[in-house]
Amino acid sequence: MAIIVQKFGGTSVADADKIRRAARRVIEKRQAGYQVVVVASARGQQTDELVRDALELNPNPPKREMDQLLSTGEQQTVSLFAMALQAMGYEAISFTGGQIRMMTDGVYSKAQIKSIDAEVIRRELDQDQVVIVAGFQGIDEFGNVTTLGRGGSDTSAVALAAALKAEACEIFTDVDGVYTADPNVFKPAVMLDEISYDEMLEMASLGAGVLHIRSVAFGKRYNVKIRVRNSGNDNPGTIITHEVPQMEGVLVSGATIQKEMAKIGLIGIPNVPGIAAQVFARLAEAKVVVNDIIQTEVSPQKATLSFMVGTSDLQTAKEVAEDLKSELHCESVFVRDDIALVSVIGVGMRSQYGVAEKMFGALAKAKVNIDSITTSEIRISCAVGKEEVEKALEAVCLAFELDKPARQRKPV
Amino acid sequence: MAIIVQKFGGTSVADADKIRRAARRVIEKRQAGYQVVVVASARGQQTDELVRDALELNPNPPKREMDQLLSTGEQQTVSLFAMALQAMGYEAISFTGGQIRMMTDGVYSKAQIKSIDAEVIRRELDQDQVVIVAGFQGIDEFGNVTTLGRGGSDTSAVALAAALKAEACEIFTDVDGVYTADPNVFKPAVMLDEISYDEMLEMASLGAGVLHIRSVAFGKRYNVKIRVRNSGNDNPGTIITHEVPQMEGVLVSGATIQKEMAKIGLIGIPNVPGIAAQVFARLAEAKVVVNDIIQTEVSPQKATLSFMVGTSDLQTAKEVAEDLKSELHCESVFVRDDIALVSVIGVGMRSQYGVAEKMFGALAKAKVNIDSITTSEIRISCAVGKEEVEKALEAVCLAFELDKPARQRKPV
Numbered sequence: 001m002a003i004i005v006q007k008f009g010g011t012s013v014a015d016a017d018k019i020r021r022a023a024r025r026v027i028e029k030r031q032a033g034y035q036v037v038v039v040a041s042a043r044g045q046q047t048d049e050l051v052r053d054a055l056e057l058n059p060n061p062p063k064r065e066m067d068q069l070l071s072t073g074e075q076q077t078v079s080l081f082a083m084a085l086q087a088m089g090y091e092a093i094s095f096t097g098g099q100i101r102m103m104t105d106g107v108y109s110k111a112q113i114k115s116i117d118a119e120v121i122r123r124e125l126d127q128d129q130v131v132i133v134a135g136f137q138g139i140d141e142f143g144n145v146t147t148l149g150r151g152g153s154d155t156s157a158v159a160l161a162a163a164l165k166a167e168a169c170e171i172f173t174d175v176d177g178v179y180t181a182d183p184n185v186f187k188p189a190v191m192l193d194e195i196s197y198d199e200m201l202e203m204a205s206l207g208a209g210v211l212h213i214r215s216v217a218f219g220k221r222y223n224v225k226i227r228v229r230n231s232g233n234d235n236p237g238t239i240i241t242h243e244v245p246q247m248e249g250v251l252v253s254g255a256t257i258q259k260e261m262a263k264i265g266l267i268g269i270p271n272v273p274g275i276a277a278q279v280f281a282r283l284a285e286a287k288v289v290v291n292d293i294i295q296t297e298v299s300p301q302k303a304t305l306s307f308m309v310g311t312s313d314l315q316t317a318k319e320v321a322e323d324l325k326s327e328l329h330c331e332s333v334f335v336r337d338d339i340a341l342v343s344v345i346g347v348g349m350r351s352q353y354g355v356a357e358k359m360f361g362a363l364a365k366a367k368v369n370i371d372s373i374t375t376s377e378i379r380i381s382c383a384v385g386k387e388e389v390e391k392a393l394e395a396v397c398l399a400f401e402l403d404k405p406a407r408q409r410k411p412v
Numbered sequence: 413m414a415i416i417v418q419k420f421g422g423t424s425v426a427d428a429d430k431i432r433r434a435a436r437r438v439i440e441k442r443q444a445g446y447q448v449v450v451v452a453s454a455r456g457q458q459t460d461e462l463v464r465d466a467l468e469l470n471p472n473p474p475k476r477e478m479d480q481l482l483s484t485g486e487q488q489t490v491s492l493f494a495m496a497l498q499a500m501g502y503e504a505i506s507f508t509g510g511q512i513r514m515m516t517d518g519v520y521s522k523a524q525i526k527s528i529d530a531e532v533i534r535r536e537l538d539q540d541q542v543v544i545v546a547g548f549q550g551i552d553e554f555g556n557v558t559t560l561g562r563g564g565s566d567t568s569a570v571a572l573a574a575a576l577k578a579e580a581c582e583i584f585t586d587v588d589g590v591y592t593a594d595p596n597v598f599k600p601a602v603m604l605d606e607i608s609y610d611e612m613l614e615m616a617s618l619g620a621g622v623l624h625i626r627s628v629a630f631g632k633r634y635n636v637k638i639r640v641r642n643s644g645n646d647n648p649g650t651i652i653t654h655e656v657p658q659m660e661g662v663l664v665s666g667a668t669i670q671k672e673m674a675k676i677g678l679i680g681i682p683n684v685p686g687i688a689a690q691v692f693a694r695l696a697e698a699k700v701v702v703n704d705i706i707q708t709e710v711s712p713q714k715a716t717l718s719f720m721v722g723t724s725d726l727q728t729a730k731e732v733a734e735d736l737k738s739e740l741h742c743e744s745v746f747v748r749d750d751i752a753l754v755s756v757i758g759v760g761m762r763s764q765y766g767v768a769e770k771m772f773g774a775l776a777k778a779k780v781n782i783d784s785i786t787t788s789e790i791r792i793s794c795a796v797g798k799e800e801v802e803k804a805l806e807a808v809c810l811a812f813e814l815d816k817p818a819r820q821r822k823p824v
Contacts, residue, residue: 016468050488056428057492058499065498068506069491072484076462079481080469086477087470094480098510099555143511 003125003166004029007039007135007157011174012231013077014044016084022231023084025172026130030090035125037164039135039157040081042073063108067137067147071097074134074153081132092130095120097137097145102156104138104146111138111146113155113218116163133160151212158215162222169224171211172231177238178203178210180254180402185390188403192253193236196243199253202345202379206256216240243347250409251355252346252400257389261291261339262314263371264321265306268331271297276305279324286320288313292341292374292381302331306372308383311337339371340389343381344396356380362399368392415537415578416441419451419547419569423586424643425489426456428496434643435496437584438542442502447537449576451547451569452493454485475520479549479559483509486546486565493544504542507532509549509557514568516550516558523550523558525567525630528575545572563624570627574634581636583623584643589650590615590622592666592814597802600815604665605648608655611665614757614791618668628652655759662821663767664758664812669801673703673751674726675783676733677718680743683709688717691736698732700725703753704786704793714743718784720795723749751783752801755793756808768792774811780804 006029008022022038029036050069054061061069078094085092100120104111124131135153138146148155154171161169178200181189195203197220204213210228219226219240229237269275276295283290291308298304309317314337321333342363349355356373359380363370368391371383384392396402401409418441420434434450441448462481466473473481490506497504512532516523536543547565550558560567566583573581590612593601607615609632616625622640631638631652641649681687688707695702703720710716721729726749733745754775761767768785771792775782780803783795796804808814813821 016465019469053428053488053492054495057431058495060499061495062498065491065494065506068508069488069495072487075484075487076465076481079477080465082477083466083470083473083481086474087472094477096480096557145508 001033001035003037003164004034005037005039005157005161005164005166005169007153007169007171008041008231009153009173010041010044010047012172013040013081019077019081019084020088022172023081023088025231026085027088027090030130034167036130037121037125037160037166038078038081038130038132039153039160040074040077040132041135041153042070043077046073046076064144067108068145070147071134071137071145074136078132078134082130085130085132090130091128092132093124094132094134096134097156098139098143100133102138102159104140104148106140106142106144106146108146110149111140113138113148113159116159118163121160121164148214152214154212154215155218158218158222158224158226161224162218166224168227169219170227170229171215172229173210174230174232175210176230176233176235177228178240178254181256181393181397185257186255186393186397186402189397190403190405192238192406194239194241194244195253196347197240198378199345199347200240202343202376203254203256206258206341206343206345206379206381211240250346250406251348251352252344252402253348254346255342255344255393255396255400255402257343257393258341259386259389260311261308261341261383262311262317262335262337263306263308263339263383264317265304265334266321266324266328266330267304267334268298268302269305269328270330271299271301271303275303275328279305282320282324283317286316288317288320292383294372294374308339308341336371338386339383340386341381341383342389342392342396343379344400345379347378349380350377358399359396362395363392366391366395368395413445413447415449415576416446417449417451417569417573417576417578417581419565419581419583420453420643421565421585422453422456422459424584425452425493431489431493431496432500434584435493435500437643438497439500439502442542446579448542449533449537449572449578450490450493450542450544451565451572452486452489452544453547453565454482455489458485458488476556479520480557482559483546483549483557486548490544490546494542497542497544502542503540504544505536506544506546508546509568510551510555512545514550514571516552516560518552518554518556518558520558522561523552525550525560525571528571530575533572533576560626564626566624566627567630570630570634570636570638573636574630578636580639581631582639582641583627584641585622586642586644587622588642588645588647589640590652590666593668593805593809597669598667598805598809598814601809602815602817604650604818606651606653606656607665608759609652610790611757611759612652614755614788615666615668618670618753618755618757618793623652662758662818663760663764664756664814665760666758667754667756667805667808667812667814669805670753670755671798671801672723673720673753673795674723674729674747674749675718675720675751675795676729677716677746678733678736678740678742679716679746680710680714681717681740682742683711683713683715687715687740691717694732694736695719695729698728700729700732704784704795706784706786720751720753748783750798751795752798753793753795754801754804754808755791756812757791759790761792762789770811771808774807775804778803778807780807
């Protein structure tokens, strides 16, 4: 019998009515002949409340105890979810991460999944049980509770779908699916029927907060079909999968913006091998997440190295840069803290010319000045002034017809 | 190094300030050179809130899921408690029942402890950690979460003290200790410095709600010195232990009342062997808890059998009695539902005459009519009318000088 994994986020299980509504989703799939595994998050604002309780006792709470504490939120949801299903006439059993041996490494608060004991779940499924698993949590080899970090329930769900070879993993959330752009900024954005893992990875890492980025990477690696759906309606949502033929004609699937960015430059660093590696090793040591890196030779002896960081990392990054300035004898450090990024993403651009040109043309026509440009195989990002980024997004979206479903766009 | 187990109930950990106050109790013992194991209950009204959440989804919640749900309350407390201790400069680590392999049978909601892996705890204690254990919970052999029933944290604490051969188990609660009688009813009641396990067992089963009865039985079996203390002050509390020499001179240690009782009688049952066994087997089958049993021969052929039940079991007990009436061809069933029990308890009465006489005399002088009498080796109970039980308690307390510390009472 085919297995479906359904994941319900905190807003989808926030109260008794919402849990019942989620349970009806499960029952629909049972009635359609599927075995169903549910992954659930903590109810509503519960995790935030527990964090607040912890901070009241310890401004710097030990991570092991934090994971022990936060994992209770999901445990409560899954037992309540099982009770709801039983009240509705369906057999159901809940499991914590530990009970299904969701084994992780020992990195509290951002543990990585190593293995899952799918047998426990299969045994229950084969006895007509709906299996409800606490998302976000696992245990390490010593039985300590670990958590996968915020949004980790998505990863739990996709990992379970992979372990169980499920037909699909449905992620229920409070939006209809993945859009060509954030509809709060670009109102005419349209929902995508399908998107590739690679595109979704770029979208997720660039700030489209629909799905936890690790869950997409997991889905890609283990070939799990992920469907993002709205828990409040019956829209089909967006399927995230490997590239499919009909995607080929599409140049650009979506556009994103990232605010709260800053750019730091080291001007006049020695133009010799190994310098960039040294700079980024130091930043990594200070746990600064670096986004885009640009190095340009200004003379045979000197180069300029710049990179983007989130503004939350700016202070630390600046300190590292100042240290490096004296160590490397570079001329100066510059900081621009009013930067934002606008990006277009699409597997189609791999084999097409003119995407960059079209993007720069659209920004020029909208009189948005481009600070710097970085590209990957399926993405082009432009750094622009923070106050212009929404105007930039709109210009780019219209240029690539992201207000229309893919099939209605002009052929490239 | 000697080990102390300290148990804090829900009111003693209800908020951040109370957790910090409890943590200071731990630190005092650490500073005095002890290794400390803490057992904690769910915070304040949390368990009640979770029960309410469950009933909203399922009026008859499955017990496995209920245990899975309720165990989160204690898990939250222990991680918060460990955080508080760490903020105060002491190493601390929390464990769920499962993590220390508190193995129980599989009887959800009232599981019995089978074994504890003390090694996990010893290892942490030897690394200077305060170990904080979630009370009330364990796991069965399949890893399902079980709970020990209301008040089960007391039992967890005493069981841990036994497994660790702790010097003592301190039970912190919201009263100063064990009193000669309920001070809400008999104001001049005095606190006992010491009481024997057997007396405490009788007191607990007769309605003195200070300690969970199973924890006392556990303490007796494994010889754990239990100290009941007030978490809000430094009073020494009451020690529960085996009989000690100074107890010998004391006739009666305390008096209790039990309201909400009913008496059921089967009149004119056949006076042949095996009938009583048959009656009580049927009541046990119907899960009716029977208190006191009185059988009297009224003729060579006929007898009367009566017993006490809690009023919550009255309806079921009445139905069983009616069934038995026709099966056994007895004359009639009578029910008195306005009964209460007043009892005196004391190991001293084992070797002393005159306790019963003194009790009956006191009740007669107070013009309280006695419905029936039952005794055990260390207890005498009189059934009286419900509306007279408080007057009865006062009369009995004064007769046995329970308003004075034992050493000030007149010699027997």
